[in-house]
Amino acid sequence: MIRPEDLLHPTPAGLYCPPGDFYIDPVRPVDRAVVTHGHSDHARAGHGAVLATRQTLAIMAERYGADFTAREQAVEYGERTTLNGVELRLIPAGHVLGSAQIEVRWKGLTMVVSGDYKRRRDPTCALFEPIPCHVFISEATFGLPVFNHPLAEEEVARLVRSLGQFPERAHLVGAYALGKAQRVIKLLREAGWDRPIYVHGAMERLNALYEREGVDLGPLRTTRDLLKGSLGGEVAIAPPSAIQDRWARRFADPVTAFASGWMGVRARARQRGVELPLVISDHADWTELTDTFTELKPDEVWITHGREEGLLRWAEINGQKARALRLVGYDDEDDEAVSGPAEGSGEATAAS
Ligand SMILES: [Zn+2]
Numbered sequence: 001m002i003r004p005e006d007l008l009h010p011t012p013a014g015l016y017c018p019p020g021d022f023y024i025d026p027v028r029p030v031d032r033a034v035v036t037h038g039h040s041d042h043a044r045a046g047h048g049a050v051l052a053t054r055q056t057l058a059i060m061a062e063r064y065g066a067d068f069t070a071r072e073q074a075v076e077y078g079e080r081t082t083l084n085g086v087e088l089r090l091i092p093a094g095h096v097l098g099s100a101q102i103e104v105r106w107k108g109l110t111m112v113v114s115g116d117y118k119r120r121r122d123p124t125c126a127l128f129e130p131i132p133c134h135v136f137i138s139e140a141t142f143g144l145p146v147f148n149h150p151l152a153e154e155e156v157a158r159l160v161r162s163l164g165q166f167p168e169r170a171h172l173v174g175a176y177a178l179g180k181a182q183r184v185i186k187l188l189r190e191a192g193w194d195r196p197i198y199v200h201g202a203m204e205r206l207n208a209l210y211e212r213e214g215v216d217l218g219p220l221r222t223t224r225d226l227l228k229g230s231l232g233g234e235v236a237i238a239p240p241s242a243i244q245d246r247w248a249r250r251f252a253d254p255v256t257a258f259a260s261g262w263m264g265v266r267a268r269a270r271q272r273g274v275e276l277p278l279v280i281s282d283h284a285d286w287t288e289l290t291d292t293f294t295e296l297k298p299d300e301v302w303i304t305h306g307r308e309e310g311l312l313r314w315a316e317i318n319g320q321k322a323r324a325l326r327l328v329g330y331d332d333e334d335d336e337a338v339s340g341p342a343e344g345s346g347e348a349t350a351a352s
């Protein structure tokens with residue numbers, strides 16, 4: 001019987017598969033990469049070859065240009081493929097458009113690399129699919145019991161109520177440009193908001209890509225040509241950094257909102273001067289993480305990128321064999337946007 005470490009093990013460049021000779025989400029340029037999803041810490045330019053879903057490859061081409069890799073290999077969800085005798089399947093991860101878990105099978109051993117994932121419904125991407133495996137490698141962004149995300153639909157309902165309450169003020173929503181922005185727009189549509197939604201110029205290309213992939217976002221307008229002081233009672237969506245820079249100053253007395261799992265931490269919202277924090281996360285919260293482990297019951301859980309300690313403790317109490325991987329080079333897209341480079345990591349204990 002082979003050991004899991006023989007099939008996948010952490011290296012400074014990322015998770016490496018020796019028999020298949022490929023890396024998953026490598027953080028350095030490598031000959032052959034398998035990429036879980038399009039966020040820039042997982043999907044980097046400069047690899048010799050990239051295997052990913054068609055949507056993830058399209059996102060990478062949009063961000064880095066068509067020459068982001070020498071060779072692309074698009075694989076459909078559920079389709080079986082092999083690299084040097086190692087079997088691979090990409091399974092929906094429910095994180096953003098095109099996001100996939102990577103199932104790796106070799107000599108009777110099955111390992112699943114979750115990438116980033118969530119279990120909640122998201123109208124802009126396929127739902128996470130649980131796959132039985134010997135080893136499940138899980139992210140841990142919100143891996144502490146204090147993190148319990150409310151329903152995203154309820155958070156968007158709060159935004160719609162605020163628009164009714166303050167019809168003279170523009171509502172500026174900070175949202176990460178890949179995934180979060182399109183999810184917020186789509187949830188607004190589901191909540192009955194059919195007015196044009198204004199979007200920052202930096203989001204237009206990814207919005208168009210989602211539209212091409214069949215995610216109907218409704219009428220969108222660019223904020224580029226807007227006059228100062230306009231947009232009372234309207235919604236404008238922008239990357240989180242724009243909410244605090246010159247872009248936001250053209251709006252008179254706006255309501256600033258921010259859509260992130262970190263908005264559950266009141267200190268973070270205060271620090272950023274966010275008037276309307278919207279707790280909307282594309283990552284699994286504590287319950288989603290631990291429910292997933294309970295459901296899959298793998299022989300081992302490997303925990304990486306985030307708060308490993310709480311999940312290791314949970315595993316110990318619940319008789320689940322677990323270890324922390326300590327991969328480096330991944331940062332949560334929202335975390336970076338909320339905290340900025342200066343903040344330490346003690347925020348979780350301050351959460352309520
Ligand atoms: Zn991600």
Ligand SMILES: [Zn+2]
Pocket residue numbers: 039041042115116305330331332333
């Ligand atoms: Zn990530």
